[in-house]
Amino acid sequence: MNNVLGVDIGGTKIRLAIVGQQGTLSFDETVPTKIPLYPYLEEQILRIIKHHPEVNAIGIGTHGFVDSINGKVIYATDILPGWTGTDLKKQLEAATGKRVEVDNDANCAALAEAKIGAARGNSRVVCLTLGTGLGGGIIWDGKLLSGGPHGGAAEIGHMVLYPNGVLCPCGRRGCYEQYVSGTALNRRIKEAGLTISSHELFEVAATNPHAMQLVKEFTADLAQGISSLQAIFDMEVVVIGGGVSEAAPLWWDQFMQQLEPLLLNPLSVKVAEFGNEAGVLGAALLLEGTELR
Structure with a gap:
């Protein structure tokens, strides 16, 4: 894991952080969640990549049921209106030219705790x-x-x-x-x-x-x-x-x-060892694969 943009999408805010070796954060920003979400999210990610060309991949943890293989949001509640059905991986890879992996936000938190946190x-x-x-x-x-x-x-x-x-x-x-x-x-x-x-x-x-x-x-x-x-x-x-x-x-x-x-x-x-950082760290770890090493 090196220079991966980890994104943690919640109902009220989105956290974006560039994650390096051993989970260090070289950039960390929180923005309010805005609807419609996808164009806003793409805009924020493109802005960060423009100023941080060292980003080589993107990992996203999001509220909702996620098809993690295809990176698609299967279902999201009214916490994120219009988010259900978003083909997140396909759209973002086309927009950024970077590899994108997507999973549920709680799964990302679990991955962070299991790989580098309280349950390592x-x-x-x-x-x-x-x-x-x-x-x-x-x-x-x-x-x-x-x-x-x-x-x-x-x-x-x-x-x-x-x-x-x-x-x-x-x-x-x-x-x-x-x-x-x-x-x-x-x-x-x-x-x-x-x-x-x-x-x-x-x-x-x-x-x-x-x-x-x-x-x-x-x-x-x-x-x-x-x-x-x-x-x-x-x-x-x-x-x-x-x-x-x-x-x-x-x-x-x-x-x-x-x-x-x-x-x-x-x-x-x-x-848990990680508090608010668990989401972005786990999202970045998706780029290493979901098997523990």
Whole structure:
């Protein structure tokens, strides 16, 4: 990996960084997400390449279901209107003359953590990103599990945790992300009648029994999902990242108490090593291939 432009596309902002050896960033910029997205994205990438001719390839991590072989967005929610069906690899390669690789943003984060981050040296890894939603990425015997006929492989956030539970934007009820994401925490807080933020929830839990109950429910649900994932993948390591993980010191002990009785086998659980950098680093690593070295 050398002089690859890593691009991390989210609903509100796009991060673009030139990634060099060992994950060093020689250029790093964040711009707001604008709709229609594709022409705007192409404009930003061409601008950077013009000023940084050393860029030799482009890796992109994006919200949505992605056909990683063909680099096409199969499905994206209304977070990115009009993004569904975008033939991203084909269009950008034609526009830039550079090799382009595309995958789901959570898969990119998992790749970064498995190759050069908290899970390096392990061949079976599950990465959970607890942000606005719940993203997931899986490293299976050293290879990133991605794509699928509908671009939906490793969509951990849409495992059903509670049948007939809370309605998810995907149209189904009870999805995992409706219980362990930042959005889920805010919903729980509102339903409990508390007037605090999700970060404040963890801060006041030690002295507020209502907040402590919400933390117990959150950590129990997170543990339950990981227990089910272990039964499927028998992973060596789980890495937990995303915005909610920034408060991990405040809820980690409670979480581990909930998790330990549910484990089939010993399991290492770690907080992600990379924060906001995981997306651009993983996107750049797509150019090395998805097999761990």
